[in-house]
Amino acid sequence: MTSTSHGTSLVGADSSSAPAGPVLDITDLVVEHRREKSRELFRAVGGVSLSMQPGDTVGVVGESGSGKTTLAMAATGLGPRTSGKIELLGRDLDTLSKQQLRALRPEVQVVFQDPHGSLDPRQSVRSGFRELRRLQPKRTSWTDDVALLDQVRLGPEMLDRYPHQLSGGQAQRVCIARALLMRPRLIVADEPTSGLDVSVQADVLDLLRESLADSGASMLFISHDLAVVRNLCSHVMVMLHGEVVEAGPTEEVLNAPRHDYTRKLLAAMPGARWREKR
Ligand SMILES: Nc1ncnc2c1ncn2[C@@H]1O[C@H](COP(=O)(O)OP(=O)(O)OP(=O)(O)O)[C@@H](O)[C@H]1O
Numbered sequence: 001m002t003s004t005s006h007g008t009s010l011v012g013a014d015s016s017s018a019p020a021g022p023v024l025d026i027t028d029l030v031v032e033h034r035r036e037k038s039r040e041l042f043r044a045v046g047g048v049s050l051s052m053q054p055g056d057t058v059g060v061v062g063e064s065g066s067g068k069t070t071l072a073m074a075a076t077g078l079g080p081r082t083s084g085k086i087e088l089l090g091r092d093l094d095t096l097s098k099q100q101l102r103a104l105r106p107e108v109q110v111v112f113q114d115p116h117g118s119l120d121p122r123q124s125v126r127s128g129f130r131e132l133r134r135l136q137p138k139r140t141s142w143t144d145d146v147a148l149l150d151q152v153r154l155g156p157e158m159l160d161r162y163p164h165q166l167s168g169g170q171a172q173r174v175c176i177a178r179a180l181l182m183r184p185r186l187i188v189a190d191e192p193t194s195g196l197d198v199s200v201q202a203d204v205l206d207l208l209r210e211s212l213a214d215s216g217a218s219m220l221f222i223s224h225d226l227a228v229v230r231n232l233c234s235h236v237m238v239m240l241h242g243e244v245v246e247a248g249p250t251e252e253v254l255n256a257p258r259h260d261y262t263r264k265l266l267a268a269m270p271g272a273r274w275r276e277k278r
């Protein structure tokens, strides 16, 4: 991954190992929003560039309001963008027709923080899968419902459940299964475990890690939790006020942070004080 903000190179690239071109290549992405009260325009994302190679797992960290979700949504073409260029799987989003964009959609799957909010309350797990299969028959024919549920460590009895009959952890597994069904090249996970009980967070993260290893998909993983990013992500991007202040291979950034804000985040990590004292 390479990443810059305002044209300042902050990282070393590792594109040499990439078998194909970048999965996601963003150049100088700007997203402006209007402030609620004053209606004044401000830059929620202020000129971010990022190149994600196949297999990269990029953690995006930063405080609330730093622009993580706005970046992820704009980067995948799912959210608004003021300016900047986005190439998804080598295709410039601005040059694609509506039909071409639709064809590209299944390649990117998003897993949100609130699994219950992402699932249709009127649809059983089975009918949800059925709908996806109807929309993308070829893409989804690689597995059956029971094997798919097994992949996210859920039993076949879940097929007839409705979202309200699922725990948070089960519902998030169903969301991950729905994403995996599409065989995406890129998974965007926006705080996928923040809404879950601590006891199931680690299981869901393990599951994501295994799924990536199996499918070879890349992941943009948004999180407040540096410990999780250290565990899961090959690269990390630190955002502050809509800009990338530091980015690079996770161990490199976390072992030798160059920016004060990254140091502050690290100091807030559980166990940080203990490590410093030794
Ligand atoms: N649709 C919108 N209209 C106006 N402002 C918005 C909109 N979406 C986000 N913002 C603002 O843009 C900024 C970045 O928001 P964003 O949701 O990307 O932050 P975030 O880093 O994902 O935060 P969190 O960690 O709380 O999820 C914030 O100031 C937010 O209030």
Ligand SMILES: [Mg+2]
Binding pocket: 068, 069, 070, 190
């Ligand atoms: Mg967010």
